[in-house]
Amino acid sequence: MSKGRGNNKFVKRGEILEILIKDYAFGGKGIGKIQNEHGEFVIFVPNTLPSQKVKAQVQKASKTFAECKLLEVLESSPDETEVPYQEIPGAPYIKLPVDLQHKYKKQSTLELFRRIGKVESIESYFDEFVSSPSNFHYRNKMEYAFSAIGYDHEKKTDVDEFTLGFKKRGTWWCGDDLKKDSGLFDEALENNLKFIKEYCQKTGLSPWHGPKKEGFFRFLVVRKSFKTNQLLFNLVTTSTELERFDLKQFAEFLVSLFGDRVAGLLHTTNDEVADRTIATTGEIKLVYGEDKIVEELLGLNFEISMKSFFQTNPQSAEKLYSKVLEYALERKDTIDGHIVLDLFCGTGTIGQILASKSDNAQIVGVDIVESAIKDARENASRNNISGLKFHASDVGKFLKEHPEYQNKIGTVILDPARAGVAPKTLKKIIDLGAKRMVYVSCNPATQARDIEQLAIAGYALQKFSLVDQFPHTSHVESVMLLEKQA
Numbered sequence: 315m316s317k318g319r320g321n322n323k324f325v326k327r328g329e330i331l332e333i334l335i336k337d338y339a340f341g342g343k344g345i346g347k348i349q350n351e352h353g354e355f356v357i358f359v360p361n362t363l364p365s366q367k368v369k370a371q372v373q374k375a376s377k378t379f380a381e382c383k384l385l386e387v388l389e390s391s392p393d394e395t396e397v398p399y400q401e402i403p404g405a406p407y408i409k410l411p412v413d414l415q416h417k418y419k420k421q422s423t424l425e426l427f428r429r430i431g432k433v434e435s436i437e438s439y440f441d442e443f444v445s446s447p448s449n450f451h452y453r454n455k456m457e458y459a460f461s462a463i464g465y466d467h468e469k470k471t472d473v474d475e476f477t478l479g480f481k482k483r484g485t486w487w488c489g490d491d492l493k494k495d496s497g498l499f500d501e502a503l504e505n506n507l508k509f510i511k512e513y514c515q516k517t518g519l520s521p522w523h524g525p526k527k528e529g530f531f532r533f534l535v536v537r538k539s540f541k542t543n544q545l546l547f548n549l550v551t552t553s554t555e556l557e558r559f560d561l562k563q564f565a566e567f568l569v570s571l572f573g574d575r576v577a578g579l580l581h582t583t584n585d586e587v588a589d590r591t592i593a594t595t596g597e598i599k600l601v602y603g604e605d606k607i608v609e610e611l612l613g614l615n616f617e618i619s620m621k622s623f624f625q626t627n628p629q630s631a632e633k634l635y636s637k638v639l640e641y642a643l644e645r646k647d648t649i650d651g652h653i654v655l656d657l658f659c660g661t662g663t664i665g666q667i668l669a670s671k672s673d674n675a676q677i678v679g680v681d682i683v684e685s686a687i688k689d690a691r692e693n694a695s696r697n698n699i700s701g702l703k704f705h706a707s708d709v710g711k712f713l714k715e716h717p718e719y720q721n722k723i724g725t726v727i728l729d730p731a732r733a734g735v736a737p738k739t740l741k742k743i744i745d746l747g748a749k750r751m752v753y754v755s756c757n758p759a760t761q762a763r764d765i766e767q768l769a770i771a772g773y774a775l776q777k778f779s780l781v782d783q784f785p786h787t788s789h790v791e792s793v794m795l796l797e798k799q800a
């Protein structure tokens with residue numbers, strides 16, 4: 315064994331490699347290979363593309379492969395094209411034509427279902443790849459971070475400066491100014507972000523310093539409604555020196571930039587050290603206007619507050635929901651007049667849309683976030699949809715407390731967060747004995763794990779579609795239909 319190389323004969327931790335990326339694995343990991351007299355060794359480098367030559371640093375190494383951190387793209391792939399946007403870490407594939415992005419997403423997700431989900435001949439279950447109606451400016455929410463540490467791209471070194479934008483890729487302490495449109499969110503908002511930064515900088519109050527865990531300005535979160543074109547702002551600061559910052563004047567400044575597009579300004583205090591926009595102990599207050607915006611999906615209206623989950627690409631979400639409806643309503647007899655569980659329901663969008671397309675379905679929605687459930691109830695009454703019940707609860711706890719649903723359910727809808735369904739909760743869902751499951755996932759890696767367990771419990775995959783909710787990223791959403799075998 316070579317000295318310092320752990321249990322492999324190819325690389326050591328911390329080593330910097332220059333490597334050609336040859337393939338693409340699920341989650342946007344580029345695959346490179348090293349060959350020497352000992353054989354072949356695999357290198358994974360996230361956020362890279364086949365044919366790119368990259369500089370990467372080894373983070374973890376096992377006997378057969380190493381996980382690396384991307385330091386720099388040395389040579390682009392010939393597939394990449396120029397775009398008029400500022401490149402940001404959140405859109406690593408923006409230079410790759412969208413049809414090629416789709417090809418990589420599809421191939422790598424199918425491979426994952428085959429390998430982790432243990433589904434043989436996965437191609438035969440594939441229904442369709444659904445594109446996003448807009449490939450640019452599709453997002454309805456962005457979180458911009460303030461930082462007291464910036465990065466000098468020419469000298470390639472950290473510098474002390476006031477920044478507002480995104481974290482520099484691969485760092486948690488270093489910010490990069492967003493100087494113009496990133497191509498993902500609202501163009502006018504992003505082209506004006508530099509003025510918001512200037513305004514904040516002129517106050518003399520400090521931006522958050524990650525390593526020192528101190529500072530005043532932390533985040534600016536912006537939500538947009540595609541229906542009304544309005545913007546809802548949330549400024550997150552610490553409470554230190556809050557008396558020196560005039561929030562009302564800041565609201566006026568936002569109105570001077572965006573006029574009546576400003577729906578409202580909220581202010582969150584977060585004195586916790588964790589780098590998050592929502593503090594468990596802090597408070598959120600309305601400074602100006604309204605604390606919610608309205609969005610329309612498939613003809614229904616949804617009011618969204620700052621804290622609730624809402625699909626980030628609403629135009630693509632309509633396509634996703636249409637697929638969920640198509641799978642669920644194929645057996646309308648298991649919906650009409652029956653109880654349908656909408657588990658992990660968020661603001662209750664899927665349940666409400668399903669109720670509006672069915673006869674007398676009794677939808678029961680469950681989500682752990684209370685404000686989302688409050689929004690769900692209000693949305694249902696605004697949309698004049700009756701027969702829906704919403705519960706603010708952990709799904710596992712809810713199913714334990716409500717055994718009366720066992721063997722009464724025709725169809726259950728699941729749309730868990732990225733972590734997938736907790737094993738104990740999945741067992742309770744299986745115990746419901748539902749005939750059909752429509753399982754929506756924003757993370758096919760955890761869905762693959764769950765469908766293996768569901769298959770063992772007798773739920774066979776019938777078909778699935780992939781939906782591109784996030785062009786230019788490695789993310790892909792999956793909708794699966796599973797049926798209980800007799």
Ligand SMILES: C[S@@+](CC[C@H](N)C(=O)[O-])C[C@H]1O[C@@H](n2cnc3c(N)ncnc32)[C@H](O)[C@@H]1O
Nearest residue numbers: 623658659660681682683707708709729730731
């Ligand atoms: C991907 S979102 C689904 C939202 C919804 N179906 C929609 O389309 O708007 C996942 C949801 O799961 C909720 N969640 C996460 N863990 C949960 C748990 N243990 N029990 C209940 N809900 C949970 C989150 O609050 C979030 O709203």
